[in-house]
Amino acid sequence: MNDFTFLSPTRLIVGRDAELQAGTWVRRYGGHKVLVHHDSGYCESSGLVDRIVRNLQEAGLETVVLGGVVPNPHLSLVYEGIELCRREKVDFLLAIGGGSVIDSTKAIAMGLVFDGDVWDLFASNETGEAKAVETRPCMPVGVVLTMAATGSEASNSCVITKADEQLKRFCDNDLHRPVFAIENPVLTMSLPPFQTACGVIDIMSHSMERYFSCEPTGNELTDRLCEAVFHTCMDCGRKLMANPNDYDARASIMVASTISHNGLTGMGRKNNGDWSSHFIEHELSGEYNVTHGAGLAVITPAWMKYVYRENMPIFLKWATRVMGVSYDWDNPALTIEEGIRRLEDYFRFLGIPTTLHEMPDVGVVPEEIMWKMARRVRITNEDGTVGGLKRLGTEDIVNIFRLAQ
């Protein structure tokens, strides 16, 4: 086990009608005037935003509403939010939505305490470093979660896109972790099966990136915690395909989303995991505008096939314990390949293709596009590669795209 620190201060408030506790919790965390930040989809049309605004006002709080967050949230709206909050003297930020809304809110929270351009706090793909660092606590952020996927409700991650330059950048920082996350599983019941499935895959992926790290052994507890997330996602995901209104399955998936990306399943792992599938997928999403979870369903199995020989013990543990494969004593590699095959089967059961050419928005990817995407992948190592289990150069990434074809 590698040395680590773990901090997850976000208070989870989970249950039916939990969003009606928003006013109470904002007050307990010292808020008086609240920015309510949301997207323009279900949150607005279903009346959820109005219901929460009313709840905040009944709790004696003033509110300012800013909607319009889009997937891959835009820097321009972040600027607008910072400007609005300064003008209105807001002292608490409440995100209503999924990862995009939460990330947009976190960026506003950082911008409000930072004297320069908030974009300078976001790290570039090329160098992995940001121009500036902010060490003061952010304005407090609360969340009413409406989607189980990104885990942004309790994570230190924030991803913002500068739309005019097609730049997607990251700011990982403990200071913007939300103070509370309100999770009402009922709010996720109306998601279409495709979005539910992509969420389940994203949640699994956050722990797979950590589980398949470079240590062959020595993290028994966190390996088991990852496996708890995998089993839960697979069992409850199956239940949700049969019955989208299964409350207990929705609840388990929702809380799994939170603990799969708050750092718990990464404790003791070098660099908190591998993360190359995520970064490769981000370029696929950027090129073809595919949903992150759907992209992961294609990239992750291809990555596994390409790298598993670098750390057979961890892949064997996973194939036998999680995927239920019998250990093949004559040919252990076959055990792993069968595990990967079953994972692909599961993704297809969820209705998500596992090859590029089957993806509706992608199809057969020309070699030159593969090279273009591979060259853009975020670099995480000093030697210009990405990933921890196997350090991947540009050609490796192209090989993974070829395997995913």
Next chain:
Amino acid sequence: MNDFTFLSPTRLIVGRDAELQAGTWVRRYGGHKVLVHHDSGYCESSGLVDRIVRNLQEAGLETVVLGGVVPNPHLSLVYEGIELCRREKVDFLLAIGGGSVIDSTKAIAMGLVFDGDVWDLFASNETGEAKAVETRPCMPVGVVLTMAATGSEASNSCVITKADEQLKRFCDNDLHRPVFAIENPVLTMSLPPFQTACGVIDIMSHSMERYFSCEPTGNELTDRLCEAVFHTCMDCGRKLMANPNDYDARASIMVASTISHNGLTGMGRKNNGDWSSHFIEHELSGEYNVTHGAGLAVITPAWMKYVYRENMPIFLKWATRVMGVSYDWDNPALTIEEGIRRLEDYFRFLGIPTTLHEMPDVGVVPEEIMWKMARRVRITNEDGTVGGLKRLGTEDIVNIFRLAQ
């Protein structure tokens, strides 16, 4: 899944020589003058206390040292600590030790912000209620952990004994949760096998109390998290009996102790679990002065045999998934009984007896002592019973002692 809130704000700092970060973290949490609280055993004789005091002083902090904490920590020392901290104008409390030292420190932290007698914050066994409630944040508590067992380093629990009246009382409160817990697995390597074993059993028990609750299904995620703790404890406990210096096994057990009692494995469960084995064991400990973990090794299997028919699905899940028993389709109860037998086998492998008459400090317990202990067990339900899976009256508790005989 029942509605719940979950909060675990304690920062974990885990690794080799992690105690040398004490000064840095105390400063980051705003301390200037630190009470260093400890027991008179290994922490003192090994030079650990001196090493940490030096580290604090090198970080520019003033220190006041108070040793002498005993197992089942005494109220009298808590009073002494409060008095000392007020006189010396201490602004941070650092516990060096295991559960007893941490609980003594938490009680001092509460006493320092409470105007009345700190003992009034502790709930009586008879009514389950305390005379007074304190809602202001405590003085901050940090921990350097030297034992993996109670989970007090990140829990909301605190147990103090008023020695002259033989009263052991509880104060469960989020306000006294430590701000950080420093965990160096190397510090636990010198524990004798008996204490290591008792720790492992205590850690398992904190999740068993939560796992075997009254809900038959519906908590898939937290069931799996409990199972992660069970598997880790059993696998790593086995390794430690063979090699007490196995760093990775020590580390997994140490972090398991923290997450097994910070509330994570109780999410979504009614009343956060059952807890009757714990409360029954407390009376056994009180009567015969046995170590808590050793007492649990006797009480828990007896309790299981007595109650399992109240919730067969959860016991079947455990027997098959955790204890590796093949499901007996002709007689499911036999599946469970085999699971319990394997659990007893494991405790005996750890060197801990599983019957009262085999315990060195106990032997054959007379019926009248069984009744005496049973009548003293902490009441948790309004109808005068204890426990959630099966509500146990005095006669039920005597029956469990008989099964444990």
